[in-house]
Amino acid sequence: MDGTLIDSEPYWMAAETPLVESFGGTWTHEDALQLVGLGLHDAARVLQTAGVRMEADAIVQHLTDEVLRQMGELGVPFRPGAAELLRSLRDAGIRTGLVTMSMHRMAAAMVDLLGFDAFDVVLGGDDVAHPKPHPDPYLHAARALDVDIAHTVAIEDSANGLRSAVASGAVSLGVPHFVSLDGVGAHALWPTLEGRDAEDVSALYRAHRS
Structure with missing residues (x-):
């Protein structure tokens, strides 16, 4: 988040x-x-x-x-392209989960401000025993979504978050913001989510799960 x-x-x-x-x-x-x-x-x-x-x-x-x-x-300052990508994923019927180390109540409050049904699962830092960089948050979210973690794409902006995603077995996409993600192990790094849609995410998944 x-x-x-x-x-x-x-x-x-x-x-x-x-x-x-x-x-x-x-x-x-x-x-x-x-x-x-x-x-x-x-x-x-x-x-x-x-x-x-x-x-x-x-x-x-x-x-x-x-x-x-x-x-x-x-107000809620959305990152460039983030809300648009979420809408595209939802329009494509792709299940989505929010996996954050912020408290659940904060994540839920933010989701309420989105104005559309953006997530099937919202998981906060107080919902898991082991925080990022442990893989538990993503594994927990995959179970809640009833999907195999290997069939997911995780999008992260931080090194600890990306380490969590990589360790979980998800296809891991880094979109750096405040800190560099070079050498952390992402399957791909995008400079921004702006202009990206569900097909871009699907193509990333296919490229690394083929």
């Missing part, structure tokens, strides 16, 4: 910085980049190391509330 479907990373960064500073610490753009693609509790532990004296669960809830507040005020 974050960075692939919507450009919410600036919202997360805007939530992290004042939190760290409220405990007397400093938080740079480079610090924030290390959290891209991490499970929220893993991110919370990094923030604790930076000086945030709160329990991990409290940090997760605080950040989620702050990002949802910003979305409510500023």
Whole structure:
């Protein structure tokens, strides 16, 4: 979701910085980049190391509330071509799942703002025992969709997310945003989803499952 479907990373960064500073610490753009693609509790532990004296669960809830507040005020910033690709996939009858390390309640709130029935399954970071880069989130989503993971395409913008997708056995597509995905193991890298449709995704799948 974050960075692939919507450009919410600036919202997360805007939530992290004042939190760290409220405990007397400093938080740079480079610090924030290390959290891209991490499970929220893993991110919370990094923030604790930076000086945030709160329990991990409290940090997760605080950040989620702050990002949802910003979305409510500023809107949902979709990544180029993401919503259009989702509509194309749905029009083609392809089942879809949202696999994110954001909390389920945040993912569900974002999906409600899409304005169309975009996903058959929504899986949040609090729905799985092991976050990305473990393969569990994608394997869990495939089971929920009642499909073989080998018959899926996973689209990711972060290295941890891509590692999760590759380890799961899905055909893995990287669309880099804030961080490079070179050398992570993607079957393909696209610079953007803009101009892409269901046939492009199907062609990618056929090329790597032939």
